[in-house]
Amino acid sequence: MALKIRLARGGAKKRPFYRIVVADARSPRxxxxxxxxxxxxxxxxxxxxxxxxxxxxxxxxWLARGAQPTDRVLRFLDNAGVLKREARNNPKKGEPGTKAKERAAAAAAAAEAAAGGEEASA
Known part of the structure; x- marks a missing residue:
């Protein structure tokens, strides 16, 4: 049986409250x-x-018995000093998408053309 240490949601709508529980991975949240x-x-x-x-x-x-914590619970355990969590870094996440890059290139080309037109008229 695969065990997970995870959050189980409780509380009212738009007012979350979570219990930190050990559950079978196949059980519902x-x-x-x-x-x-x-x-x-x-x-x-x-x-x-x-x-x-x-x-x-x-x-x-539970960790000694083989339970695996989820990402959020791993943060809590790291803050408590139980486990060490590796820092994550995704430098491509903040990069604009291909469409945004195309729009930026088109805007730069239009600005360059407008600047070139002003110099010709002056």
Missing amino acids: DGRFIDRLGSYDPQKAKDDESRIVLDVEKAKE
């Missing part, structure tokens, strides 16, 4: 889980201590 490790409330301020409540000892036990 908000469905059956094996153990509850803590909670995460994204509505609270980032410096609030009760924003993330995590039982570190239980998390270590």
